[in-house]
Amino acid sequence: MFKRIVFVALLAASGSAMAAKDLSNIPLEWTPTQSFAEFGAVDLSGIGNVKVQFNGFTDVRKNPALIAENTEKQPVRQVTTRDNVAAFVTQHVKDSFSKAGINVVDNGGDFIVSGEVRDFFVNESDQYVGNVTVYVTLSNASGKVLWQGIAGGGANNFGRSYKADNYYETLSNAVLKLSNSMLNSPGFHSALQSH
Template sequence: MLKRFVFVALLAASGSAMASKNLSNIPLVWSPTQSFAEFGAIDLNGIGHVKVQFNGFTDARKDPALIAENHEKDPVRQVTTKDSVAAFLTDHVKETFGKAGINVVDTGGDVVVSGEIRDFFVNETDQYVGNITLYVTLTNATGKVLWQGVAGGGATNFGRSYKADNYYETLSNAVLKLSNSMLNSQGFHNALQVH
C-alpha cells in the first residue's frame, strides 16, 4: 500500500512539474536587460518640440495569442499569452519615446502614430531570437498621412530552455530596438519635422 501511495505521489509531482513547464496564457511582462541608449543616440534636432500622440496599435498576426515557440525538442512547445500584444507594444513604445526625449501626449498631438503589428515572436532553438515588425503610419492632426513604412526590432538572448523570463527579456529588448529603429528612420524623422 505504501509503495502505491509513493508511486501516486511521484506521478502527481511529475505531472505538476510538467504543467509548470507549460507556458500557456502567460502574462506579458516588461523586463528589458538592455537600455535604450545601447542602441545609439537619437537626433532630436527639429523634433523635440513636436507633440506626438499614439493611437493604439492593432494586431494583424494570424494568432494573436502565440508569442513564441521552442524548437529544441519534438513536439514544438508553444508560448501563448492571455494579454493584448497590441496594448503591450503601444504602451512600451510610447514610454520609450518619452524617455528618449520625445514630447509624448495623450491627446492633441501635432502628429499621430498608429501601427499594425505584423510580427511579435521569439523563436527558440539554442538561443532566444525575437523579432517585432510594425507597419507604421504617421499622420498630422487632420489625418493627412505624412509617412508610412515598416519598422523592425530584434533581440537575441541566451538562457535556460523554455523559460518565461527569457522570453520576456527578449521581447522587451526587441521593443527597445523597434523604438530606436523608428526614431532613427530618416523618413519618420523628416515627417515629424514637416508635420
C-alpha cells in the same frame, strides 16, 4: 512499503511539476535587460518640441495569441498569451519615445502615430531569437499621411529552455529596438521635422 508510497508520491509530484511548464495564456511582462541607449543615440534636433500622439496599434497577425515556439524537441512547444499584444507594444513604444525626450501626449498631438503589429514572436532553438515588426503610419493633426514604413526590432537571448522570463526579456528588448529604429528612421525623423 512506506518507501514505495513516498517514491510514488514524489514521482507524481515531479510529473505535476513537468506539466506546470506549459506556457499557455501567460501574461505579457515588461522586463527588458537592455537599455534604449544601447541601440544608438537619437537625434532630437528639430523634433524636441513637437507633440506626438499615439493611436493604439492594431494586431494583424494571423494568430494573436501565439507569441513564441520552442523547436528544440518534438512536438514543438508553443507560448501563448491572452493579453492584448498591440496594446502592450503601443504602451512601451510610447514610454520609450517619452524617455528618449519626445513630448508624447494623450491628445492634441501635432503628429499622430498609428500602426499594425505584423510580427511579435520568439523562435527558440539553441537560443531565444525575437522579432517585433510594426507597419507605422505618421500623420499630421488633420490626418494627412506624412510617412509610412516598416519598423522592426530584433533581440537575441540565452537562458534555460522554455522559460517565460526569457521570452519576456527577448520581446521587451525587441520592442526597445523597434522604438529606437523608428526614431532613427530618416523618413520618420524628417516627417517629424515638417511641423
